[in-house]
Each structure stands twice: as structure tokens, then as C-alpha cells.
Amino acid sequence: MTHAQPRKGWRWWFLLLWLPTLAGCSGVDAINALTPAGQTQQLESIAYGEAARQHLDIYRPKDADGQAPVVVFFYGGTWREGAREDYRFVGRALASRGIVAVVADYRLYPEVRYPGFVEDTAQALAWSYRHITRYGGDPKRLFIMGHSAGAYNAAMVALDPRWLAAQSLSPSILSGWIGLAGPYDFLPITNEDARPVFDWPNTAQETQPIAHVSDQSPPALLMASHRDTTVNPIRNTAGMARALRAHGVAVTEDYADHTSHVTLIAALAWPLRWLGPVLDDIDTFVHDTPPRSDDGAVRPQ
DSSP, X not given: OEEOOOOOHHHHHHHHHHHHHHTSHHHHHHHHHTSOOOSEEEEEEEESSSSTTOEEEEEEETTOOSOEEEEEEEOOSTTTOOOGGGGHHHHHHHHTTTOEEEEEOOOOTTTXXXXXXXXXXXXXXXXXXXXXXXXXXXXXXXXXXXXXXXXXXXXXXXXXXXXXXXXXXXXXXXXXXXXXXXXXXXXXXOOTTTTGGGTTTSOOGGGSGGGGOOTTOOOEEEEEOTTOSSSOTXXXXXXXXXXXXXTTOOEEEEEETTOOHHHHHHTTSGGGGGGOOHHHHHHHHHHHSOOOOSOOBOOOO
């Protein structure tokens, strides 16, 4: 599915003013400030592990009653940078749609290389599964979501059972997963910043999310922009969608054509939602996907 939006003159002037700062602190602070909290509550700096970066924030609708769907979100940054406080606009946007949102930090290079950040992703998801009821979320309606490098993390945990098995769980705890502009099939590694993260050129094929697609994979919402020049949407998003469908997995594939790699996630912020229905598509996928019936535990063979 491809979404197009009309070119309103003021909107494009607004975007031109914002693009230089979207990746910097001033732009992030501004879109956070301009994305209202509304009828939501924020709980900050909850530890899911012992490391300094193993903390998360929770955004919940004020009327969350234990039946709200849950989305655990991981940001991008080439596994080298990022901070959960820069993504308040994501948590607020999701909570405004009746979703309990968890925005988690994870360890970055050079503190860790692959698979350290994937292990953190699984640990944060497991914590959310086990504790989210007290924050109004329903663990039977649990989703994992990421943008860019964070979408890689989400895909690995959703598709490769090893990571949740270390938490005595399996991907069957998930109702679905959501990837925004994710790198799912990127060997050989051409990004100079990513090469040491994955020990290139000794990078194994098992590091690629697409290598772990199976008949048991959770349903997916995959979103990208045809204008993305950072992560090739044809190879990665479209390729992952084909692989999932080949295994009979339900997948929704959406492209917001007036976004870029960065503004795909920024379109969740209130001032930039005119770029495309990113929030609407996530809202629909989360609320229309049925709750899972499995308890997600790993059982002896």
C-alpha cells in the first residue's frame, strides 16, 4: 500500500525549516514539546536490567484498565547513538491512541557489539511482558516496534527464538511486530559505521533478520519510504514482506512517500503527521490484530 499526501505550501515550508534540526537536540526537543501529552501519563527511568542503559519509560493512557494493547519501541542510530528521552513524541503519540507504550534504551557500540543490543531488546521485552499489567497493559496484546537500527533489533527478537529463549520465553508472546525503515538483509555491509558493530568482514548470515523467517513468525506491519536513501526499502522492507508471505505469515506493507528515512518516524510527532498516516497505520494494525492465545513460555522438548 502506498500513501500520498497533497503538497500544501505551508506544510513544505514548515518541513524545510525543520529538516536541518530533526536529527539534532533542538529539533527533537521541539517536536517532543509540540506533541501534547493529552490524557496520558509518563513513568520514567524504570530499570529492566542492571546496566546503566538498561532503562525504559512508559507512556500510558490515563484510563488504561489492564486491557490496553502494548507496544515496546526501540529507536535507531546505527547501534551507536540514541536516547529514550528523545522519543517522548513516540510514546505520547501511541498513548494518545489507547496504547501503553514502552520506550527502551539499550547498550550501544563500543560498549557492546552484536548481539549485545539484541540481548537488551529481548530483556526489555521480557520485562514488559511480565510487568506491564501493573501499568494498565494487556500482555496478551503485546507488540514490538522499532525504527531503523531499532527495527533490526525488533525483527531479530520477533523472528529468532534464541533471544527470548534466554529469558525463558518465545516469540509467541507477541501478537505482532512493527518495523519502520528497518535493515533486515544488509550483507555485505557497506555502512562504515555499522561494520565494526557486526565485526565485518566476519559477519555471519545469522545476523540477518531475513534468515530467521519461519511459519511461526508473528504477523508484521512493515513501513518504509520510497525516498529512503539510508536503508534500501526494496531490498529490506519489500524483501522481508515477500519472505514472510512465502511462509504464510500475515504482513501489511505500507510506504509513506512524502517521508524520508528520518521523517518516517518523525511523522508520529504532532507537527509532522501530515507527512503520512504512520500513526494511523500503527493504530489500525495494533487494534485489529487479535490477542494471542499462547502464554509464550519455553517448554522442554
